[in-house]
Amino acid sequence: MTSSRVWKLGADVDTDALAPGAYMKNGIDVISQHCLEALRPDFASAVRPGDVLVAGPNFGIGSSREQAAGALVHLGVRAVVAPSFSGLFFRNAFNLGLLLLTCPDAEQLHEDEIITLSPAGVHRADGQVLSCQPIPDFLMDMVHAGGLMNVLKQRSQGTRHA
Amino acid sequence: MTSSRVWKLGADVDTDALAPGAYMKNGIDVISQHCLEALRPDFASAVRPGDVLVAGPNFGIGSSREQAAGALVHLGVRAVVAPSFSGLFFRNAFNLGLLLLTCPDAEQLHEDEIITLSPAGVHRADGQVLSCQPIPDFLMDMVHAGGLMNVLKQRSQGTRHA
Numbered sequence: 511m512t513s514s515r516v517w518k519l520g521a522d523v524d525t526d527a528l529a530p531g532a533y534m535k536n537g538i539d540v541i542s543q544h545c546l547e548a549l550r551p552d553f554a555s556a557v558r559p560g561d562v563l564v565a566g567p568n569f570g571i572g573s574s575r576e577q578a579a580g581a582l583v584h585l586g587v588r589a590v591v592a593p594s595f596s597g598l599f600f601r602n603a604f605n606l607g608l609l610l611l612t613c614p615d616a617e618q619l620h621e622d623e624i625i626t627l628s629p630a631g632v633h634r635a636d637g638q639v640l641s642c643q644p645i646p647d648f649l650m651d652m653v654h655a656g657g658l659m660n661v662l663k664q665r666s667q668g669t670r671h672a
Numbered sequence: 673m674t675s676s677r678v679w680k681l682g683a684d685v686d687t688d689a690l691a692p693g694a695y696m697k698n699g700i701d702v703i704s705q706h707c708l709e710a711l712r713p714d715f716a717s718a719v720r721p722g723d724v725l726v727a728g729p730n731f732g733i734g735s736s737r738e739q740a741a742g743a744l745v746h747l748g749v750r751a752v753v754a755p756s757f758s759g760l761f762f763r764n765a766f767n768l769g770l771l772l773l774t775c776p777d778a779e780q781l782h783e784d785e786i787i788t789l790s791p792a793g794v795h796r797a798d799g800q801v802l803s804c805q806p807i808p809d810f811l812m813d814m815v816h817a818g819g820l821m822n823v824l825k826q827r828s829q830g831t832r833h834a
Contacts, residue, residue, distance in 0.1 A: 597762025
């Protein structure tokens with residue numbers, strides 16, 4: 511398991527914070543540079559591949575725009591850990607290969623804390639494990655493949671079987 | 673628009689309430705007869721096709737079992753209206769053709785109230801409309817087709833185009 515650094519956010523982080531409306535005519539490169547700038551102006555420039563977002567309830571509410579998840583994938587975010595997610599965001603995120611962990615105790619985690627993720631949950635440096643709702647295999651397949659389209663491509667090429 | 677009768681439930685309705693673990697070895701016919709019996713013993717026998725469930729936040733939390741949504745489809749429930757849903761439940765429900773409306777003010781609705789649903793939201797008899805998060809076309813296609821598998825079948829048969 512690889513360790514990850516935590517970026518801590520509050521509740522109700524919406525899709526406009528993740529993919530600001532003003533930049534939606536641009537490509538994902540530009541949108542990503544403005545990801546979360548209203549909440550954390552340093553985010554896009556300081557986030558490192560493998561970092562994890564930890565947030566309060568209702569992460570990803572707002573619109574159905576897929577770029578909200580796409581910007582996090584583009585920036586290399588490994589996962590988002592929160593007590594609850596918007597249903598549309600949850601669907602879009604896994605389709606793009608972004609792991610979301612539903613963790614009732616997510617808000618116990620701190621900014622800059624180093625954690626590791628496993629199927630059992632979130633492991634803290636002191637040995638504590640915050641349990642998360644298990645993710646079904648078909649969704650983990652999407653995460654490992656880098657998204658639904660890659661799963662479908664692999665299946666059509668016969669490199670994996672349904 | 674067709675009118676629907678409201679069944680009112682509380683917050684955190686979980687997948688074990690929808691598809692009780694004790695019956696999971698049975699088929700959907702049997703599971704459906706026990707749907708919500710822990711919360712509303714009369715539900716499975718009294719619900720009528722076209723009725724709507726209205727609930728508090730976090731509807732469908734718990735496990736990833738698809739029968740939780742499947743039982744509601746089997747009983748003819750038209751939609752579930754709630755302020756928030758479990759991400760896994762949201763995904764499973766649309767895959768099976770069950771409409772979920774994310775409605776911040778859902779809890780204003782009453783037991784036995786007659787409502788109609790439209791893309792704009794939930795219409796009440798007094799003319800008030802409770803707005804809901806818009807559902808993208810690709811998910812409404814699943815609802816109209818009766819689930820993802822039917823969408824894929826229709827596409828493979830050339831009766832509709834992606």
